Structure formats: structure tokens, C-alpha cells
Amino acid sequence: MSSAPVAVVTGSNKGIGLAIVRALCRQFPGDVYLTARDPARGQQAVAKLQEEGLRAFFHQLDIDDLQSIRALRDFLKEKYGGLNVLVNNAGIAFKVQDTTPFAVQAEVTLKTNFFGTRNVCTELLPLVKPYGRVVNVSSMVSSSALRGCSQELQHKFRSDTITEEELVQLMTKFVEDTRKGVHSKEGWPNTAYGVSKIGVTVLSRIQARQLNEERKGDHILLNACCPGWVRTDMAGPKAPKSPEEGAETPVYLALLPPDAAAPHGQFVSDKTVQTW
Ligand code: NAP
Numbered sequence: 001m002s003s004a005p006v007a008v009v010t011g012s013n014k015g016i017g018l019a020i021v022r023a024l025c026r027q028f029p030g031d032v033y034l035t036a037r038d039p040a041r042g043q044q045a046v047a048k049l050q051e052e053g054l055r056a057f058f059h060q061l062d063i064d065d066l067q068s069i070r071a072l073r074d075f076l077k078e079k080y081g082g083l084n085v086l087v088n089n090a091g092i093a094f095k096v097q098d099t100t101p102f103a104v105q106a107e108v109t110l111k112t113n114f115f116g117t118r119n120v121c122t123e124l125l126p127l128v129k130p131y132g133r134v135v136n137v138s139s140m141v142s143s144s145a146l147r148g149c150s151q152e153l154q155h156k157f158r159s160d161t162i163t164e165e166e167l168v169q170l171m172t173k174f175v176e177d178t179r180k181g182v183h184s185k186e187g188w189p190n191t192a193y194g195v196s197k198i199g200v201t202v203l204s205r206i207q208a209r210q211l212n213e214e215r216k217g218d219h220i221l222l223n224a225c226c227p228g229w230v231r232t233d234m235a236g237p238k239a240p241k242s243p244e245e246g247a248e249t250p251v252y253l254a255l256l257p258p259d260a261a262a263p264h265g266q267f268v269s270d271k272t273v274q275t276w
Pocket of ligand 1: 009012013015016017033036037038051061062063064089090091092093112116120138139180202226227228229230231232233234235239
């Protein structure tokens with residue numbers, strides 16, 4: 001078994017994820033894993049980094065596929081006895097002009113951004129070692145979508161006692177409500193991506209609380225963040241930030257020093273804790 005510290009970034013063959021891997025290769029004192037659902041795209045990205053003189057390792061990971069998540073879990077357990085840094089970056093967004101029915105967009109977006117991210121956390125969080133750092137890449141859109149929810153939903157999503165099961169029920173209800181055409185009546189905003197990222201931010205708050213309750217002495221810090229508006233295939237060429245600039249906040253959270261006690265369970269943008 002290797003005693004090297006290990007960092008894993010999901011969805012890192014391009015965009016912000018690749019920039020996070022690049023920065024970690026330079027700054028993280030251990031093995032950095034670039035993961036991708038498509039091995040060819042992943043290996044290509046590793047080769048690109050190699051040309052820049054950086055060494056990243058590759059492992060396949062499709063966050064929509066439980067078998068794929070468990071294969072990575074078993075690999076990390078066997079080779080490293082766990083992991084030190086997890087960045088949940090993988091995500092999708094339909095383009096604004098996409099004509100796919102809203103109910104389909106809701107199901108597909110929630111499947112990856114919320115349920116996929118949650119499945120990765122369920123399998124990998126128990127493996128995170130003391131002083132580990134977990135970063136869930138959400139979006140400022142989660143805050144604007146929250147403000148677009150009914151007062152009742154806002155109250156639930158801001159609650160300090162909401163459980164993971166209750167959050168899963170709410171995310172499932174959103175998808176069902178879009179299918180029945182009643183999501184507006186039921187208090188949801190008109191954004192599947194926004195609701196999926198509400199899920200990611202609230203999940204992070206719940207997970208941080210669980211760590212406080214179950215692993216207080218392990219000094220693990222877990223946060224959600226927004227990378228900013230970043231020029232990637234997702235956000236297009238007009239966005240103001242480069243992928244490297246977008247990686248800054250996630251990397252800052254991934255590399256919080258061992259003596260840091262905060263931020264934890266926060267939503268962070270531009271390295272600053274935001275009010276949820
Ligand atoms: P991107 O360029 O489209 O990259 C998304 C990455 O996620 C790709 O590597 C993609 O792989 C991967 N991915 C998608 N579904 C996956 C799955 N099921 N399993 C594993 N990997 C999967 O987008 P980005 O802009 O870098 O976004 C990265 C993260 O930042 C996302 O969570 C996004 O919501 C968030 N974000 C972005 C912005 C922005 O302005 N760009 C703003 C706020 C938040 P493939 O190449 O195989 O598709």
C-alpha cells in the first residue's frame with residue numbers, strides 16, 4: 001500500500017476540473033488523480049499535462065454509474081487505504097436554447113449533479129482520512145434558485161436540521177413535479193440546474209454536520225463553492241474567468257492547511273464565505 005497522500009477530482013478531463021488537477025499537480029504534496037467517464041478523453045488530458053511537465057494519474061469515473069464509483073472506491077482503499085482530498089467537480093447543464101422538455105432536463109440534470117455527486121460522497125466520504133478536505137463544486141446559481149423557491153422550500157433548504165433523506169425526497173419531488181407539470185405551483189423555480197445546485201449546497205451543509213457529529217476528532221473540512229463564471233464548454237466563451245481563475249476557490253478549499261478549523265459546511269465564492 002502506498003503511503004502517499006492522494007487527491008481525486010471528478011469530471012476533470014476538461015474545463016474547471018482539469019484546471020483544478022493542474023493546480024493540485026503543482027501544489028498538492030502527493031498523487032493527483034484526474035478522473036473522467038471516458039478513458040480516452042481522460043488519458044488525453046493526462047498526456048496534455050505531461051507535456052506541461054506535470055504528473056497526474058488517471059482513473060475512470062462516471063458519477064452516474066454506481067459500479068464505476070465503487071471500482072474507484074475499491075482502488076483507493078486498496079492502493080492508498082483511503083484518500084486525502086476529494087473535489088466533486090463533475091456536472092452538466094443544458095444550454096439555455098436547448099428544446100429538450102423541461103421534465104427531461106430536470107431528470108437528467110438532477111441525476112448527475114445531485115444524485116451522482118451524492119453517490120460519490122456516500123462511497124468515498126467514509127474513506128477520507130483525518131485532516132482530509134472535501135470540495136463540492138456548486139454554483140452561485142444555487143443561491144439565486146433558492147431565492148426563487150417558495151418561502152416553505154427556502155425554509156427547508158436553509159434548515160440546520162434537514163436530513164440527507166429529506167433532501168433526497170425534495171430533489172426527487174422536484175423531478176416528479178416537473179413530470180406532472182406542477183413544479184411552479186409547488187414552489188420550485190424554473191431552473192433544473194439551479195435546483196440541482198441547491199441540492200449540492202444543502203448536501204454539503206448536511207455532510208459537514210454529519211462529520212461534526214460522527215468524526216469530530218478527524219479535522220476534516222468539507223465545503224461547497226462557486227468557481228465563478230468561467231470560460232468552459234459549459235458556460236461558453238463570454239465568461240470573464242479563465243479555467244485557472246475558476247479553479248482558485250476549489251483549490252484553496254482543497255488545500256486548507258492542517259491547522260485550519262474553518263471554513264467548514266459553508267458555501268464559498270471568491271474564497272469568501274457566502275450567506276446561504
Ligand atoms: P465542462 O467544461 O462542461 O466540464 C464538465 C466536466 O464534468 C467534464 O469533464 C465532463 O466530462 C464531466 N462530467 C459530466 N458528467 C459526468 C459524469 N456523469 N461522470 C463524470 N464526469 C462527468 O464544465 P465546467 O464549466 O468545467 O464545470 C465544472 C463544474 O463547475 C460543474 O459542476 C459546473 O456545474 C460548475 N460551475 C461552472 C461554472 C462556469 O461558469 N463554467 C459556474 C458555476 C459552477 P465529459 O467531457 O465526458 O462530458
